[in-house]
Every structure is written in structure tokens, then in C-alpha cells.
Amino acid sequence: MNVPAAWYLVLAAVLFGIGAYGLLTRRSALIMFMCVELMLNAVNLTFVTFARTLSDVGGQASVFFVMVVAAAEVTVGLGIVVAVFRRRHSTSVDELTEMKG
Numbered sequence: 001m002n003v004p005a006a007w008y009l010v011l012a013a014v015l016f017g018i019g020a021y022g023l024l025t026r027r028s029a030l031i032m033f034m035c036v037e038l039m040l041n042a043v044n045l046t047f048v049t050f051a052r053t054l055s056d057v058g059g060q061a062s063v064f065f066v067m068v069v070a071a072a073e074v075t076v077g078l079g080i081v082v083a084v085f086r087r088r089h090s091t092s093v094d095e096l097t098e099m100k101g
Contacts, residue, residue: 016042016043022038032093033073037070047066
């Protein structure tokens with residue numbers, strides 16, 4: 001049973017839309033990080049779909065690099081969130097006015 005590539009692209013668009021909506025509407029830093037990760041995974045799904053459709057390895061190599069950057073982003077981001085939470089006892093980004101320059 002072969003699933004058409006358009007279905008994967010529609011799923012990626014839906015996932016990206018859910019992530020963008022969550023990023024724009026939520027104020028918790030943890031939920032915002034999860035939404036960014038959801039958007040990155042939607043892009044990864046698009047890369048893999050086009051790599052499979054075009055029989056090219058370039059899309060899969062791009063996914064590898066996106067996953068490496070996402071892992072680094074999660075590591076640094078969660079470190080910052082934990083440090084802020086220890087100091088403020090909240091992860092709301094609206095309360096972080098001290099970080100403005």
C-alpha cells in the first residue's frame with residue numbers, strides 16, 4: 001500500500017500550523033519550545049517526503065542537520081528555562097521583562 005506524497009505534505013502543513021498557532025497564543029516557555037519542535041518536525045517530514053519523491057539523499061541529510069540544531073536548541077533553551085524557573089517560580093514569558101536590553 002503506497003501513500004501519496006501529497007498526504008505527507010498536508011500532514012506536515014497541519015503540524016506546522018498547529019505549532020505556529022501554539023507558539024503565537026501560548027505564554028509558557030516550555031509550551032513554546034514544544035511548538036517550535038513540532039514546527040521543526042513538520043519541516044523534517046517535508047524534507048523526507050521530497051527526498052523520497054525525488055530519490056535524492058539531500059533531503060535526508062538536511063533532516064539530520066535540523067535534528068542536530070533542534071537538539072542543541074532544546075539543551076540551551078531548557079537550561080535557560082530551568083534557571084528562570086528557579087529564580088521566578090514561573091515559566092511565563094510575559095513576566096520576563098528584566099531580560100530586555
